[in-house]
Amino acid sequence: MQKLKIGILGCANIAKRSVIPAILSTPNFELVAVASRTEAKVQEYADLFGCEAVVGYQNLIDRKDIDVIYMPLPTGLHEEWSLKTLDAGKHILIEKSLAMNYNSAQLIVKKAKEKGLLIMENFMFIYHGQHQLVKKRIEEGEIGEIRCFRSSFGFPPLPPDNFRYSKELGGGALLDAAAYTVKASQLFLGTDLRVKASTLKYNNKGVDIFGGAFLENNYGLFSEVAFGFDNFYQCNYEIWGSKGKITVHRAFTPAPDFKPLITLEQQGTIEEIEAPAENHFINILNEFARCVKEKDCDSKYSEILNQARLLNELRDKSELNI
Numbered sequence: 001m002q003k004l005k006i007g008i009l010g011c012a013n014i015a016k017r018s019v020i021p022a023i024l025s026t027p028n029f030e031l032v033a034v035a036s037r038t039e040a041k042v043q044e045y046a047d048l049f050g051c052e053a054v055v056g057y058q059n060l061i062d063r064k065d066i067d068v069i070y071m072p073l074p075t076g077l078h079e080e081w082s083l084k085t086l087d088a089g090k091h092i093l094i095e096k097s098l099a100m101n102y103n104s105a106q107l108i109v110k111k112a113k114e115k116g117l118l119i120m121e122n123f124m125f126i127y128h129g130q131h132q133l134v135k136k137r138i139e140e141g142e143i144g145e146i147r148c149f150r151s152s153f154g155f156p157p158l159p160p161d162n163f164r165y166s167k168e169l170g171g172g173a174l175l176d177a178a179a180y181t182v183k184a185s186q187l188f189l190g191t192d193l194r195v196k197a198s199t200l201k202y203n204n205k206g207v208d209i210f211g212g213a214f215l216e217n218n219y220g221l222f223s224e225v226a227f228g229f230d231n232f233y234q235c236n237y238e239i240w241g242s243k244g245k246i247t248v249h250r251a252f253t254p255a256p257d258f259k260p261l262i263t264l265e266q267q268g269t270i271e272e273i274e275a276p277a278e279n280h281f282i283n284i285l286n287e288f289a290r291c292v293k294e295k296d297c298d299s300k301y302s303e304i305l306n307q308a309r310l311l312n313e314l315r316d317k318s319e320l321n322i
């Protein structure tokens with residue numbers, strides 16, 4: 001397959017730490033350039049990875065030698081820059097959360113459909129093999145029938161100037177940490193989940209800092225999620241069944257060289273399972289390349305819209321409590 005030529009909007013930490021090293025180690029992509037609002041910053045960043053430095057996001061989007069834009073901008077900037085990118089005829093791998101709300105997600109997906117371009121949210125954790133291992137053990141009947149899914153993702157406070165504390169830029173724990181737990185709920189309970197109850201706690205600037213929710217699917221199976229930016233670190237899920245319970249201890253952020261621990265509890269026994277180490281950033285890039293090659297866009301549009309719908313429902317239901 002021909003390499004996809006990729007450019008990056010913004011000198012983001014996540015790109016430097018995880019996504020660019022993954023791009024450089026998969027044969028499906030060629031890193032062409034990175035763009036920033038600031039010249040000094042972008043030159044240093046580009047030199048680090050041996051690609052071109054571009055000042056100004058539009059200048060990168062307008063280039064003819066790029067097929068894909070990776071967009072690790074704050075969520076509040078996604079609508080503007082993804083519409084511009086799609087207008088310029090480029091596929092997008094976009095950081096979560098894709099949009100500030102469901103209407104914005106619909107607008108972006110509508111444009112992607114019109115242009116026949118792929119847009120995919122960078123929920124890399126889904127593509128780590130540990131979840132397939134969990135699914136296999138459930139299918140083999142190890143925990144009996146699923147009764148309940150629970151997930152927590154939270155971490156201690158970030159530096160005060162982090163964009164996650166800016167309402168305008170799409171900060172808040174809902175669009176960040178909660179997004180993972182809601183995505184994981186769909187992985188095991190399906191896409192027909194609805195949010196039945198939720199709560200969001202806000203700081204004095206109106207940014208949601210922590211919260212929780214209760215979701216239920218059409219079969220009455222339910223998920224309890226908890227998330228936050230002012231919490232003791234947690235990054236896990238458990239699936240409680242009629243005969244056992246399976247727990248994934250590092251659900252969303254296993255490093256590439258880390259073998260995640262899964263525990264399977266049954267009456268009187270606890271089995272510790274070590275999943276193989278994997279780089280889920282490489283895995284999602286390869287999935288992206290497959291989707292472009294096979295023109296498999298519709299499933300990704302649906303995933304985006306369902307996720308945005310659920311986050312919207314979570315926010316709406318929490319407002320009923322105020």
Ligand SMILES: NC(=O)c1ccc[n+]([C@@H]2O[C@H](COP(=O)([O-])OP(=O)(O)OC[C@H]3O[C@@H](n4cnc5c(N)ncnc54)[C@H](OP(=O)(O)O)[C@@H]3O)[C@@H](O)[C@H]2O)c1
Pocket residue numbers: 009010011012013014015035036037038041072073074075077095096097122123124163169176
């Ligand atoms: N998938 C994952 O595992 C994962 C992990 C962490 C974060 N993320 C997501 O990735 C995105 C970036 O997160 P990050 O922690 O890497 O953030 P970050 O280092 O602050 O990067 C954000 C970038 O956005 C650009 N930007 C444009 N306007 C901005 C503004 N007004 N304020 C701040 N930045 C602005 C900046 O690039 P220039 O200054 O160069 O223009 C900045 O480097 C977020 O959407 C986050 O949710 C995903």
